Amino acid sequence: MKLKTISKVLATAALAGGMSVAQAEDPINIGFVYVGPTGDAGWTYAHDEARKYVEEQLGDKVKTTYVESVPEGADGERVIRQLASKGNDLIFTTSFGYMNPTLKVAKKFPKVAFEHASGYKRADNMGTYFTRAYQGRYLTGLIAGKMTESNVLGYVASFPIPEVIRGINAFTKGAKEVNPDVQVKVVWASTWYDPAKEREAAETLILQGADVLTQHTDSAAVIQAAEAKGKY
Structure with a gap:
């Protein structure tokens, strides 16, 4: 994904999260929830490489954090809620089993934008993404x-x-x-x-x-x- 595309995505996410133009000038805080360890050499590793790439390309325009090896279900909901509570503007939940927990937390935090990998449920502040x-x-x-x-x-x-x-x-x-x-x-x-x-x-x-x-x-x-x- 090119820098211009990433910037557009983050700007859209900022607006979806209810941030004002002035707020959008501050670093966008982005949280990631991973189902496995970052060293799995597979799915989570690829997501984390993308997170690093965003930081590399956008510098001080973004600040990212992640939590790895989070079980799907109640633990997932707890971690997603924590990330929303800690001031993240955009949260990526990167496994199918996070779908319902993400939707539940999204309803509680309407000013935070959520992106869920591979699912099919959406809300005003929750989108989905996946590759073909x-x-x-x-x-x-x-x-x-x-x-x-x-x-x-x-x-x-x-x-x-x-x-x-x-x-x-x-x-x-x-x-x-x-x-x-x-x-x-x-x-x-x-x-x-x-x-x-x-x-x-x-x-x-x-x-x-x-x-x-x-x-x-x-x-x-x-x-x-x-x-x-x-x-x-």
């Missing part, structure tokens, strides 16, 4: 369908929510387009970030004949498990 990740998953499906020799592909999934199911469907569609005989086997890890569970899921898929694996979880454990077994 399913497009990339479709392309990896095309590749996996051509590469497999066993005709079994493995997919380590987190939770059965819209964004994850979209990804599985897109990957499967791509694979079957080039290889109608291919099977996509899914193991639900029931976590976003738990390297042990993710590795166990990957090893289970390999035992079931999968020779190409993909994932919708946040650690590198699936990649490491595949490499250890000589799989893609």
Whole structure:
């Protein structure tokens, strides 16, 4: 995202948060709520790199803070409320399970702007954002369908929510387009970030004949498990 675009987003967020023009000249305080650790090498890491980029590009126009490894649910609501109470003008809640807690807190803090990743509920001061990740998953499906020799592909999934199911469907569609005989086997890890569970899921898929694996979880454990077994 270019600097001009970032500035426009922050200016819009400032207005959505009910700040006056004079107030908008002060640094915009931005809070981030992360579902995993910043060192997960995946989802949270990418979000935090973006946070750092905003600071680098906008300098003293913004001041950011973050809380990592926040469980979805009651703990999420508590942390979101704390960030709103501490004077943040804009808060990013970066996991699907923060959707209802974010909406609840947004109603209590109408002058704060909230942006929620991957959800579908909105309010006057709460928006949503997400990438078209399913497009990339479709392309990896095309590749996996051509590469497999066993005709079994493995997919380590987190939770059965819209964004994850979209990804599985897109990957499967791509694979079957080039290889109608291919099977996509899914193991639900029931976590976003738990390297042990993710590795166990990957090893289970390999035992079931999968020779190409993909994932919708946040650690590198699936990649490491595949490499250890000589799989893609």
